[in-house]
Amino acid sequence: MQVFELFFILGHTLADAGGVAVALQDLQTSDRNDTGIQTAISVLKQRFGDRLKTSQALLEQHSHTMTYIPSQLPDAVVFAQSTQDVQQVVRVCAEYKVPIIPFGTGTSLEGGVNAPAGGISIDLNSMNEVIKVNAEDLDCVIQPGVTREALNDYLRDTGLFFPIDPGANASLGGMAATRASGTNAVRYGTMRENVISMNVVMPDGRLVKTAARTRKSSAGYDLTKLMVGSEGTLGIITELTLRLYGIPERISAGVCQFETVEGACNTTILAMQTGLPMARIELLDALQVKMINQYSGLEYEPKPTLFFEFHGSPDGVAEQIESFNAIAEELGGGNIQWVETMEARNRLWKARHDAYYAMLAWRQGSQGIATDACVPISRLAECIAETQKDVEELGLVAPVIGHVGDGNFHITPLVMMDDKDEVARAETFIERLNLRAIAMEGTCTGEHGIGQGKRRFLRLEHGVGADIMASIKHAIDPDNIMNPGKVVGYLE
Amino acid sequence: MQVFELFFILGHTLADAGGVAVALQDLQTSDRNDTGIQTAISVLKQRFGDRLKTSQALLEQHSHTMTYIPSQLPDAVVFAQSTQDVQQVVRVCAEYKVPIIPFGTGTSLEGGVNAPAGGISIDLNSMNEVIKVNAEDLDCVIQPGVTREALNDYLRDTGLFFPIDPGANASLGGMAATRASGTNAVRYGTMRENVISMNVVMPDGRLVKTAARTRKSSAGYDLTKLMVGSEGTLGIITELTLRLYGIPERISAGVCQFETVEGACNTTILAMQTGLPMARIELLDALQVKMINQYSGLEYEPKPTLFFEFHGSPDGVAEQIESFNAIAEELGGGNIQWVETMEARNRLWKARHDAYYAMLAWRQGSQGIATDACVPISRLAECIAETQKDVEELGLVAPVIGHVGDGNFHITPLVMMDDKDEVARAETFIERLNLRAIAMEGTCTGEHGIGQGKRRFLRLEHGVGADIMASIKHAIDPDNIMNPGKVVGYLE
Numbered sequence: 001m002q003v004f005e006l007f008f009i010l011g012h013t014l015a016d017a018g019g020v021a022v023a024l025q026d027l028q029t030s031d032r033n034d035t036g037i038q039t040a041i042s043v044l045k046q047r048f049g050d051r052l053k054t055s056q057a058l059l060e061q062h063s064h065t066m067t068y069i070p071s072q073l074p075d076a077v078v079f080a081q082s083t084q085d086v087q088q089v090v091r092v093c094a095e096y097k098v099p100i101i102p103f104g105t106g107t108s109l110e111g112g113v114n115a116p117a118g119g120i121s122i123d124l125n126s127m128n129e130v131i132k133v134n135a136e137d138l139d140c141v142i143q144p145g146v147t148r149e150a151l152n153d154y155l156r157d158t159g160l161f162f163p164i165d166p167g168a169n170a171s172l173g174g175m176a177a178t179r180a181s182g183t184n185a186v187r188y189g190t191m192r193e194n195v196i197s198m199n200v201v202m203p204d205g206r207l208v209k210t211a212a213r214t215r216k217s218s219a220g221y222d223l224t225k226l227m228v229g230s231e232g233t234l235g236i237i238t239e240l241t242l243r244l245y246g247i248p249e250r251i252s253a254g255v256c257q258f259e260t261v262e263g264a265c266n267t268t269i270l271a272m273q274t275g276l277p278m279a280r281i282e283l284l285d286a287l288q289v290k291m292i293n294q295y296s297g298l299e300y301e302p303k304p305t306l307f308f309e310f311h312g313s314p315d316g317v318a319e320q321i322e323s324f325n326a327i328a329e330e331l332g333g334g335n336i337q338w339v340e341t342m343e344a345r346n347r348l349w350k351a352r353h354d355a356y357y358a359m360l361a362w363r364q365g366s367q368g369i370a371t372d373a374c375v376p377i378s379r380l381a382e383c384i385a386e387t388q389k390d391v392e393e394l395g396l397v398a399p400v401i402g403h404v405g406d407g408n409f410h411i412t413p414l415v416m417m418d419d420k421d422e423v424a425r426a427e428t429f430i431e432r433l434n435l436r437a438i439a440m441e442g443t444c445t446g447e448h449g450i451g452q453g454k455r456r457f458l459r460l461e462h463g464v465g466a467d468i469m470a471s472i473k474h475a476i477d478p479d480n481i482m483n484p485g486k487v488v489g490y491l492e
Numbered sequence: 493m494q495v496f497e498l499f500f501i502l503g504h505t506l507a508d509a510g511g512v513a514v515a516l517q518d519l520q521t522s523d524r525n526d527t528g529i530q531t532a533i534s535v536l537k538q539r540f541g542d543r544l545k546t547s548q549a550l551l552e553q554h555s556h557t558m559t560y561i562p563s564q565l566p567d568a569v570v571f572a573q574s575t576q577d578v579q580q581v582v583r584v585c586a587e588y589k590v591p592i593i594p595f596g597t598g599t600s601l602e603g604g605v606n607a608p609a610g611g612i613s614i615d616l617n618s619m620n621e622v623i624k625v626n627a628e629d630l631d632c633v634i635q636p637g638v639t640r641e642a643l644n645d646y647l648r649d650t651g652l653f654f655p656i657d658p659g660a661n662a663s664l665g666g667m668a669a670t671r672a673s674g675t676n677a678v679r680y681g682t683m684r685e686n687v688i689s690m691n692v693v694m695p696d697g698r699l700v701k702t703a704a705r706t707r708k709s710s711a712g713y714d715l716t717k718l719m720v721g722s723e724g725t726l727g728i729i730t731e732l733t734l735r736l737y738g739i740p741e742r743i744s745a746g747v748c749q750f751e752t753v754e755g756a757c758n759t760t761i762l763a764m765q766t767g768l769p770m771a772r773i774e775l776l777d778a779l780q781v782k783m784i785n786q787y788s789g790l791e792y793e794p795k796p797t798l799f800f801e802f803h804g805s806p807d808g809v810a811e812q813i814e815s816f817n818a819i820a821e822e823l824g825g826g827n828i829q830w831v832e833t834m835e836a837r838n839r840l841w842k843a844r845h846d847a848y849y850a851m852l853a854w855r856q857g858s859q860g861i862a863t864d865a866c867v868p869i870s871r872l873a874e875c876i877a878e879t880q881k882d883v884e885e886l887g888l889v890a891p892v893i894g895h896v897g898d899g900n901f902h903i904t905p906l907v908m909m910d911d912k913d914e915v916a917r918a919e920t921f922i923e924r925l926n927l928r929a930i931a932m933e934g935t936c937t938g939e940h941g942i943g944q945g946k947r948r949f950l951r952l953e954h955g956v957g958a959d960i961m962a963s964i965k966h967a968i969d970p971d972n973i974m975n976p977g978k979v980v981g982y983l984e
Contacts, residue, residue, distance in 0.1 A: 139868075222714075225714045273738065375706060443703070
């Protein structure tokens with residue numbers, strides 16, 4: 001499919017989207033409210049003393065985005081220790097109309113912690129307490145700075161776990177803000193399905209509890225789901241109630257290799273349709289397999305490959321394995337290599353989670369332009385095939401790895417950023433990828449969020465819906481102080 | 493727990509909630525925009541001809557609410573056949589600032605289709621087409637007037653089904669608007685989890701597609717989840733994309749009786765904690781069992797009883813049954829009566845769904861004040877026990893039936909509405925129930941919605957959150973024309 005056909009399908013023009021070209025190195029900055037910022041810093045310095053920092057190193061660390069988007073530094077960092085701290089910072093910033101950028105672990109891939117108009121970064125890492133585990137209710141209450149690994153360490157003796165696992169050991173507040181997911185989402189859902197309630201400091205400093213601690217409710221608008229994925233543009237999360245799950249009695253992982261991406265995708269589709277409760281099912285293309293082999297010392301054939309995992313009772317898992325075997329065999333899968341011991345399993349998933357580093361090691365000196373798209377699973381094989389054609393046509397190096405059970409995949413051009421032509425080709429590539437996903441009834445991001453990097457595509461994907469989002473943003477944050485310049489919070 | 497203690501816990505006073513007393517027969521009406529309404533009807537009559545009706549019988553039918561809340565009639569009903577029809581009606585109503593009340597099957601329990609300031613009821617029953625079934629993606633696209641039974645009839649030959657089943661054969665648009673659930677929610681979630689995307693006509697007539705047709709997305713604010721449960725106060729749903737599931741290979745239902753509600757609740761808690769994927773688990777108290785026996789010709793002992801169902805593969809279900817047996821036995825459950833044939837199973841669940849009619853038949857001439865509350869499951873036994881004490885103390889007849897796996901239960905005082913003293917005691921009862929649920933970290937409604945009946949409790953439950961909801965309502969519907977007087981859309 002050609003790009004002009006995509007435009008036709010979308011019924012949009014480049015102009016509608018305010019110019020679609022992805023400006024990797026030319027993100028918009030805005031007039032800074034210098035007076036307000038300096039005043040706010042003075043006031044906050046009096047209240048927070050040494051917990052307010054302005055050193056260059058700390059400012060740089062707090063705008064680090066793990067990806068191609070250039071850093072834009074805040075003017076100060078405040079280290080919050082409590083909800084009251086957050087409320088104080090927000091009230092001061094509200095008074096002087098100064099931007100506030102919430103900061104967790106800085107693993108955003110779309111510039112989520114950048115400060116395009118300066119302002120105050122509020123670091124939530126010290127708010128890292130697990131407040132309560134309600135084992136009978138299968139939930140827990142935590143502060144936003146708790147990371148996913150820290151939570152699971154804490155839960156180890158309870159027989160419970162929290163399944164959502166983006167590659168990075170991100171903070172759970174940040175994961176909620178980004179509506180993150182990862183390899184387990186096919187079985188357990190994303191942060192959307194697993195945040196029960198949150199405490200959020202609103203742009204005027206008031207504290208909102210978004211929902212009761214119940215499995216369901218019909219009481220008014222769903223503020224929890226509105227805040228999940230709002231990327232700090234509507235408020236700052238200071239407490240989360242999360243769903244937990246019993247650690248499965250049996251876990252079995254396996255690897256199956258295919259001649260084609262299509263065979264791997266069709267196996268996934270049929271497994272899902274059959275109702276097999278896949279816990280994880282990850283696709284790697286041949287190039288990604290080579291990279292992982294090299295980086296993690298594995299020895300798979302360089303072919304399209306599925307990594308997968310089953311959770312359940314011993315009999316249940318045995319039954320799932322049998323069904324999956326039959327499906328994979330029918331659709332051209334090679335012999336399944338079962339990964340039985342916990343050690344081997346951890347090695348497999350560590351290799352999967354290290355994929356990004358494997359890429360960078362493969363093409364040394366390059367920058368990985370991490371991007372993601374998500375389509376209905378029936379269109380996935382076609383979407384990947386066309387995208388791989390683009391890679392070839394544009395002369396890029398870009399492996400595919402994906403949460404194929406969700407129709408979500410990552411393709412990461414490895415770009416020498418000082419090669420202007422290559423950068424331009426990567427921009428064209430990302431533009432085509434996003435337009436293609438949207439044209440296939442998909443979304444421009446399955447799990448990375450909009451941040452700064454995908455604002456134009458958000459508008460293309462949502463049309464009038466983006467106006468509705470903007471009106472919500474304006475109603476809740478009329479002075480545009482909460483993480484401005486992200487999602488629909490355009491700088492004006 | 494006494495009511496004054498509840499107030500203490502909540503930190504609220506009666507005055508905060510604008511007077512908590514539930515005025516069953518005295519709902520607020522408002523100044524009507526008579527000129528606007530008459531003009532809008534004239535304009536719409538020209539466009540819709542015979543599809544606009546003003547006969548008294550039709551107006552009454554379109555404000556029928558199945559419950560105690562008195563009818564408040566609209567001024568006209570327009571029968572829409574397409575999204576364009578809906579847009580036309582909305583644009584005319586927007587121009588003359590006239591209320592619009594979307595109407596599905598009229599099974600709201602909290603006055604959702606009432607027209608407290610008059611206006612135009614827009615009947616969506618003719619928009620009842622199943623537009624597409626995407627079997628590979630496990631989803632379907634439908635119009636809002638399709639009912640849950642009609643959808644499952646349509647799907648019969650595909651091997652797929654849609655699980656959400658409130659008692660009534662409601663329209664799926666209405667179910668989405670109310671964030672409905674029912675007996676299967678413990679396994680499959682509510683409408684919140686099962687609506688992938690919607691087309692919504694906004695208060696200015698623009699059409700919004702809330703999301704891509706993907707299993708997940710991180711692209712901006714979650715408009716789908718904002719619209720699910722908004723009860724027609726933010727827009728009118730004209731198309732829905734819903735998740736589907738494979739019909740389970742094996743379905744087994746059973747009945748287990750207990751000496752105490754606590755035993756039944758603890759069995760449920762342990763089953764959930766063990767990770768048993770219960771498909772349904774319903775609690776009936778002794779009184780409800782008697783009513784169902786009488787109405788549906790069953791012969792259970794008058795004791796607290798669980799109706800439950802397992803879905804899965806033959807081996808999987810066998811394993812679930814074994815685990816459940818062991819748990820129930822340990823916690824005081826009697827012998828489980830398995831319901832094996834489809835006929836017997838249908839009879840069991842029909843009896844469950846007919847519970848409301850069984851109640852009315854039990855106390856002839858009474859009105860059932862259907863209400864629902866939901867608490868964390870760990871508090872459920874305590875919440876029901878205290879509520880049953882209230883029933884006794886207040887001299888009411890009120891059976892309990894509940895989706896106990898979700899911590900959600902219904903208790904329905906059967907009230908002779910001409911007995912003012914009994915009505916007053918029922919009001920006290922409902923007030924206590926809602927305050928108790930909220931004090932136990934629960935919600936004033938698990939699945940019935942706010943409508944008119946629970947607006948005061950919404951404010952008590954959400955505090956500042958209700959202000960945020962109101963600001964969203966105001967941003968999206970500044971003239972308050974969309975189903976005014978419901979949820980946070982107070983009449984002013």
